[in-house]
Every structure is written in structure tokens, then in C-alpha cells.
Amino acid sequence: MPSLSEAYRAHPVHVNHKHPDFNSLQELPESYTWNHLDDHTLIKEGTTSSIVPVIDLNDPNASKLIGHACKTWGVYQVVNHGIPISLLDEIQWLGQTLFTLPSHQKLKAIRSPDGVSGYGLARISSFFPKLMWSEGFTIVGSPLDHFQQLWPQDYAKHCDTVLQYDEAMKKLAGKLMWLMLDSLGITMEDIKWAGSKAQFDEKACAAMQLNSYPSCPDPDHAMGLAPHTDSTFLTILSQNDISGLQVQREGSGWVTVPPLHGGLVVNVGDLFHILSNGLYTSVLHRVLVNRTRQRFSVAYLYGPPSNVEICPHEKLVGPTQPPLYRSVTWNEYLGTKAKYFNKALSSVSLCAPINGLFDVNDSNKSSVQVG
Numbered sequence: 402m403p404s405l406s407e408a409y410r411a412h413p414v415h416v417n418h419k420h421p422d423f424n425s426l427q428e429l430p431e432s433y434t435w436n437h438l439d440d441h442t443l444i445k446e447g448t449t450s451s452i453v454p455v456i457d458l459n460d461p462n463a464s465k466l467i468g469h470a471c472k473t474w475g476v477y478q479v480v481n482h483g484i485p486i487s488l489l490d491e492i493q494w495l496g497q498t499l500f501t502l503p504s505h506q507k508l509k510a511i512r513s514p515d516g517v518s519g520y521g522l523a524r525i526s527s528f529f530p531k532l533m534w535s536e537g538f539t540i541v542g543s544p545l546d547h548f549q550q551l552w553p554q555d556y557a558k559h560c561d562t563v564l565q566y567d568e569a570m571k572k573l574a575g576k577l578m579w580l581m582l583d584s585l586g587i588t589m590e591d592i593k594w595a596g597s598k599a600q601f602d603e604k605a606c607a608a609m610q611l612n613s614y615p616s617c618p619d620p621d622h623a624m625g626l627a628p629h630t631d632s633t634f635l636t637i638l639s640q641n642d643i644s645g646l647q648v649q650r651e652g653s654g655w656v657t658v659p660p661l662h663g664g665l666v667v668n669v670g671d672l673f674h675i676l677s678n679g680l681y682t683s684v685l686h687r688v689l690v691n692r693t694r695q696r697f698s699v700a701y702l703y704g705p706p707s708n709v710e711i712c713p714h715e716k717l718v719g720p721t722q723p724p725l726y727r728s729v730t731w732n733e734y735l736g737t738k739a740k741y742f743n744k745a746l747s748s749v750s751l752c753a754p755i756n757g758l759f760d761v762n763d764s765n766k767s768s769v770q771v772g
């Protein structure tokens with residue numbers, strides 16, 4: 402079975418890693434200036450329709466509430482999720498420590514052109530004419546080699562934090578996935594490739610993405626991370642206390658996901674959108690930056706074993722509900738995403754082919770995007 406890093410490697414990224422020292426820039430360079438940020442669509446915050454649902458995992462109705470949130474928003478926040486706040490603080494601290502290293506030090510751990518792990522610009526950069534006001538560090542598998550470069554003395558304790566976070570997140574992501582499936586009336590027996598719960602937890606694939614959004618001299622014209630959906634089943638995001646993440650909601654526009662101390666944001670990704678036959682929406686999201694405070698986030702990107710075929714579940718299709726998507730593996734979908742980016746879902750749609758999207762089976766070309 403190809404591992405997730407092999408799957409990413411099969412679809413290499415071509416990002417031009419010109420790494421600025423953000424802190425030294427007093428003005429927003431032209432290459433970072435986004436002239437048409439469509440904020441007029443932003444709805445008034447504070448109205449009930451604009452609040453991303455917050456779900457208590459101890460609530461006996463959690464699965465139902467999650468299902469409703471996935472259907473109406475494609476995103477929710479969870480509390481009482483069982484991850485110790487101290488571990489969330491530790492991973493945030495790790496990101497902060499990493500991104501505040503001097504540029505020359507960070508560049509020692511730069512993502513290689515055919516690699517997936519390491520320091521670099523957002524992988525989605527190649528799809529936009531302007532640069533994003535952010536830096537990232539991707540971890541697939543062990544971060545040991547890169548961490549030894551970054552912290553010749555202290556690497557072991559940072560590796561240990563990543564390992565602990567990975568274990569805790571994998572458990573939580575599995576739990577959330579089964580709650581989401583349960584809300585659709587799908588049980589473990591209905592998912593043939595899952596095996597037992599323990600087997601599935603072992604086989605599921607994941608990547609970790611540390612993000613930093615430095616303070617910005619002209620935030621109204623800068624973009625931290627451009628609009629995208631994640632290619633995952635689901636993504637669990639831990640953000641520090643600085644807001645910036647926004648999700649798009651039909652009829653409302655961009656809505657801020659407010660930081661909630663100890664809370665975690667959960668996004669529905671493209672693969673779950675496919676599996677649910679479009680009932681649960683893969684959420685379009687972006688990140689804005691601000692003038693005074695640096696924002697950090699950690700995204701845990703979670704999906705099935707990379708060679709398992711994902712298709713609309715048979716329980717959700719029938720004579721009146723035809724399957725809306727063809728089946729894809731995560732491996733193949735990464736190639737599709739690399740080619741079509743935000744049109745990747747449409748490109749595997751069975752009912753609404755988009756003009757100009759041909760040859761979707763040819764997934765070995767071009768650049769790729771993580772999430």
C-alpha cells in the first residue's frame with residue numbers, strides 16, 4: 402500500500418520558495434497585494450445565523466448535532482474532546498518556536514521539490530498569481546531529520562510533542578469520523594474497507610500542517626491563506642487566540658470562526674463530501690491576517706488509507722438519489738487536486754462535468770496541494 406508521503410511524492414509540487422523575512426517588511430510588496438478581497442459579502446458577526454456550531458462531545462446528541470453542522474455549514478467546533486489543553490498549548494508553542502527561528506535556520510529544513518515534509522510556502526501558492534502572507538511546515542511521517550536541522554540540541558523533545566499530538570489527534574479524528582458516519586446512518590459494518598475500529602485507526606492516513614501568519618503592514622490587501630477546501634475526510638484545526646480563519650457559507654458569505662480556548666475546529670473535506678454523496682459539504686475556507694498579532698495554527702489532515710476507493714456510500718444512493726461522484730482513492734484525488742485545485746470535486750462529479758475538465762484519470766502530472 403502506498404503511504405501518504407509516497408502518494409504526495411507521486412504528485413510533486415512546484416512552488417517557488419522565495420522566502421521573505423516577513424518581519425523586515427514595512428510595506429506590503431506588490432507581489433503580496435490582493436486587490437479584490439471580497440469582504441462586502443461578510444455578514445454581520447454576532448447574528449445567530451453567523452455562528453459556527455460549537456458541539457460538546459459529551460452531549461448524548463453529539464452525532465445528530467454534528468450531522469446537522471456538516472450539512473448546513475461543513476464546519477463545527479468541538480469542546481470536551483478529551484485532548485488535554487496542555488498538549489494543545491505544547492503544539493502551539495512548538496509552531497511558535499519553529500517559525501520564530503531566524504530565516505537561515507528555517508531554510509535548513511526547506512521542503513525539497515519532490516518532498517512533502519518540511520518548511521515552505523503554502524502548497525496552494527502555485528494556483529494564485531499573488532503570494533500569501535504565511536509560512537508553513539508540513540509533517541508526514543517522522544519529523545526527525547528536519548528537526549535535527551532546526552534544533553541540533555533540542556530536537557528530541559519537539560519530536561516527542563509531535564508524536565504525542567499525532568497519537569491524540571488520530572484517536573479524536575477516528576472518533577469524529579465515526580460520529581459523522583453514524584449521523585448518516587452508516588455503521589462500521591457498512592464500511593467494508595474499515596475492518597475493526599483498531600485496524601482502521603492503524604491504517605488511516607494523516608498529515609500535520611503547522612501554519613504561521615505574521616503581523617502584516619497592510620492586512621486589508623493581504624491574504625494569509627487563499628480560499629480552498631481540504632482533500633481530506635476531515636481536518637482538525639487548533640488555532641491560537643488570534644482570529645483569521647473564515648469559512649464560506651452559502652447565502653451569507655465569509656464568516657469568521659472565532660478562536661475558542663481549548664476548542665478545536667473541524668472541517669469536512671472533499672473525500673467525506675464524496676462519501677456522503679454531497680450531503681455533507683466540503684467547506685471553502687481562507688485565512689486573513691492582522692496588523693499587530695502573529696497567528697499560529699496546526700491543521701491535522703485526516704483521511705482513509707491512501708489506496709482505498711472512496712465513493713458515495715451505497716446507503717445514500719438509490720433510484721431517487723443517484724451517486725453524484727465516481728470513486729477515487731486519496732492517492733488519485735491528490736493528483737486530481739493538483740491539476741484542478743478548487744474544481745477537483747467537480748472533476749470527479751458524475752452529473753455536472755465542467756467544460757475543459759478532461760482526462761481526470763491522468764493524475765501523475767503537475768503540481769499538488771496538501772489539504
Ligand SMILES: O=C(O)CCC(=O)C(=O)O
Nearest residue numbers: 610612646688698700772
Ligand atoms: O490556519 C488556519 O486557520 C487554516 C489552515 C488551513 O486551512 C490548512 O492548513 O489547510
Ligand SMILES: [Fe+2]
Nearest residue numbers: 630631686772
Ligand atoms: Fe485548509
